[in-house]
Amino acid sequence: MHDRHTRRFGLGTATALVMGNIIGGGIFLLPASVAPFGTVSLLAFGVLTVGAVALALVFGRLAQRHPDTGGPYVYAREAFGDFAGFLSAWSYWTMTWVSNAALAVAAVGYVHVLLPGHATPGTDLVVALAALWLPALANFAGTRYVGAVQLVSTVLKFIPLLFIAVVGLFFFDPDNLGAFHEGGGSAVGGLSAAAAILLYSYVGVESAAMSAGEVRDPERNVGRATVLGTVGAAVVYLLGTLAVFGTVAHNKLVHSTAPFSDAVNAMFGGHWGGTLVAGAAVISIIGALNGWTLMSAQSPYAAAKDGLFPAAFLTKRRGVPTFGVLAASLLATALTVINYLIGATGVFEILVLITTFSATVPYLLAAGAQIYFLLTGRRDKVRPARFARDLTLALVAFGFTFWLVAGAGYAAIYQGVLFLFAGILVYAVMAARRNVRERDGEAAPATAEGEADGAVTAAADAEQLSPHSSS
Numbered sequence: 001m002h003d004r005h006t007r008r009f010g011l012g013t014a015t016a017l018v019m020g021n022i023i024g025g026g027i028f029l030l031p032a033s034v035a036p037f038g039t040v041s042l043l044a045f046g047v048l049t050v051g052a053v054a055l056a057l058v059f060g061r062l063a064q065r066h067p068d069t070g071g072p073y074v075y076a077r078e079a080f081g082d083f084a085g086f087l088s089a090w091s092y093w094t095m096t097w098v099s100n101a102a103l104a105v106a107a108v109g110y111v112h113v114l115l116p117g118h119a120t121p122g123t124d125l126v127v128a129l130a131a132l133w134l135p136a137l138a139n140f141a142g143t144r145y146v147g148a149v150q151l152v153s154t155v156l157k158f159i160p161l162l163f164i165a166v167v168g169l170f171f172f173d174p175d176n177l178g179a180f181h182e183g184g185g186s187a188v189g190g191l192s193a194a195a196a197i198l199l200y201s202y203v204g205v206e207s208a209a210m211s212a213g214e215v216r217d218p219e220r221n222v223g224r225a226t227v228l229g230t231v232g233a234a235v236v237y238l239l240g241t242l243a244v245f246g247t248v249a250h251n252k253l254v255h256s257t258a259p260f261s262d263a264v265n266a267m268f269g270g271h272w273g274g275t276l277v278a279g280a281a282v283i284s285i286i287g288a289l290n291g292w293t294l295m296s297a298q299s300p301y302a303a304a305k306d307g308l309f310p311a312a313f314l315t316k317r318r319g320v321p322t323f324g325v326l327a328a329s330l331l332a333t334a335l336t337v338i339n340y341l342i343g344a345t346g347v348f349e350i351l352v353l354i355t356t357f358s359a360t361v362p363y364l365l366a367a368g369a370q371i372y373f374l375l376t377g378r379r380d381k382v383r384p385a386r387f388a389r390d391l392t393l394a395l396v397a398f399g400f401t402f403w404l405v406a407g408a409g410y411a412a413i414y415q416g417v418l419f420l421f422a423g424i425l426v427y428a429v430m431a432a433r434r435n436v437r438e439r440d441g442e443a444a445p446a447t448a449e450g451e452a453d454g455a456v457t458a459a460a461d462a463e464q465l466s467p468h469s470s471s
Contacts, residue, residue: 009215011225013147014208016154017291018229021204023157023236024288025106028281030201030237031244031259034194038182041194042242048195049234051400052202055363056230058370058397059209060223061390065373067222069213070302071206072362079369082308083427089303090423091361092210095203096296097328098355100289101335104131107285113258113278125340129333135290136329139297142318143214146294153287160280161236164260164267168243171267178250196407201237203359205230206366207291210298214319297324299362307434308427350415356408357416360401367398 009017034041062075072092077085108124108131138149181187208225212218215225244263248256256262264273297313301321304313315323335351371394374387405413 009143009147009211009221011216011221011228013151014211014215014221014225015228015232016151017147017211017294018204018207018225019158019232020150020154020287021207021291021295022202022229022233023154023161023284024103024204025110025281025285026201027161027237027240027284028110028258028260028277030198031241031248032253032256033197034241035178035245035250035253035256035259036182037190037194038179039177039245040181040187040190041198042238042245044191044194045198045201045238045241047191048198048202048400049238051396051403052205052230052234053227054393054396055202055367055400056205056226057223057393058367058390059206059226061393062366062370063209063212063222063226064219067212067215067218068302069211069298071209071212071298072366073299073302075369076362076365077306079372080365082306082431084365085306086303086308086427086430087420087423088362088365089299089309090426091358091420092299093296093328094419095355095358096292096299097331098335098351098358100132100292100296100328101332101339102352102355103285103289103292104128104332104336105339107131107282110278110281110285113274114282121340125337128336128340131286131289132329132332132336135286135293136325138290139293139320139325140317140322143320144318146290146320149290150287153283153290157280157284157287158232158236160276161240161260164263165236165239165243168247168263168267169239172243172246174246176246176249176253195403196409199404199407200356200359202230202233204288204291206362207295210295293325293328294320296328297321300324300327307437308430310430353409353412353415354419356412357405358419360404360408361420363401363404364398367394367401370394371398 034044037044059071063071066074066078068074070089073085073089076088105128108119108127111127112119135149138145181190205226208215208222208229212222215221240260244253244259247263247266248259252262253259258274258277260277261274264276265271298321300309300313301316301324303309304311312323313321313327315321370390374391374394408416
């Protein structure tokens with residue numbers, strides 16, 4: 001009963017999933033976005049990297065105890081109960097499908113560079129929808145193809161970015177850097193302002209933990225993939241930003257709309273840098289959409305197993321929760337259509353603000369869960385010899401996430417909290433239905449597809465554990 005379309009992720013693929021989800025399309029504008037604050041923004045990036053790595057290590061520790069699909073949802077539910085688990089799943093699910101729409105819209109701009117011409121809203125919509133549904137088709141094909149697309153796209157976008165970052169150091173000119181702190185106010189204020197822009201650069205650090213059920217030897221590989229992927233993304237971020245700062249004059253960088261293209265042109269001359277970087281950006285976004293499409297289905301799948309999301313989300317084929325992929329893709333499609341056809345940019349911007357806050361809720365609950373396990377003496381969930389180190393990491397991760405919330409801004413928090421509270425109605429309905437079933441002695445619902453896939457997955461797992469199985 002082994003399904004050739006289903007393959008559990010090895011360490012390399014899990015690392016690519018983390019790195020690919022962290023590095024989306026935003027990196028190509030980041031140097032110009034933070035240039036107005038001066039080189040203090042490089043220090044801000046370093047501080048944020050420490051917090052991101054601490055969060056990655058916390059997810060690794062939690063995955064050792066609970067190597068299950070759903071990651072942050074699973075940890076929050078075990079520590080704080082069903083309601084906290086639901087809030088984690090609801091917030092994460094919201095963040096994924098809205099951010100997928102935003103990524104698809106961002107891809108259109110880079111396609112314009114690759115294929116210059118007279119674009120129309122209609123053609124832009126077609127390109128955006130293709131960016132959404134091509135990764136969705138890869139997910140429908142099974143985890144084997146999701147992993148292959150993620151691995152290839154991560155390599156293809158990592159190589160040119162790392163090339164610019166490394167080669168740029170040979171063309172580095174300190175005179176291009178500008179002042180340590182630009183503008184008025186204190187350097188600390190500049191650090192915080194730059195950090196507020198950079199804060200969401202590491203969203204995606206949880207990707208391996210979220211898909212732990214699809215990772216081989218998750219107790220070992222989830223933590224390693226999370227740290228390796230986060231550190232790999234940090235190397236690209238830090239070296240790439242430093243190279244751009246050192247090759248593009250500061251007064252030009254603050255007004256740049258394509259900083260990496262400007263860096264390539266400054267290093268080698270000509271105007272071909274824009275095409276190179278646009279190609280890397282399109283690959284980067286498609287790879288990120290491939291991974292985030294899978295993430296959009298994992299959290300509701302885990303919650304549906306506990307009766308906290310509709311049972312339809314249990315539908316799973318070839319290792320992928322296919323109904324979750326379909327639902328998220330349709331919602332992202334609706335939002336994309338609204339953006340292009342109705343022109344309701346205000347609605348689109350509000351929903352993007354919601355994602356900036358929604359991303360932090362699962363992180364806060366996961367870090368809080370680790371602190372709870374440590375302080376309550378749950379020795380079956382933590383290693384006693386590592387208590388001091390794990391507690392320090394959990395507190396740093398919690399502080400980092402709290403900083404994320406603060407950096408989101410009042411509008412994002414306001415809109416995000418409203419949408420979070422709207423989920424209470426969904427929780428009330430699902431909790432009531434589950435209680436009625438339990439009272440009547442009924443088993444939790446499961447789709448026929450999910451049950452069939454469970455048998456296939458069990459067979460696949462058995463083959464993976466066999467000493468004669470291939471990797």
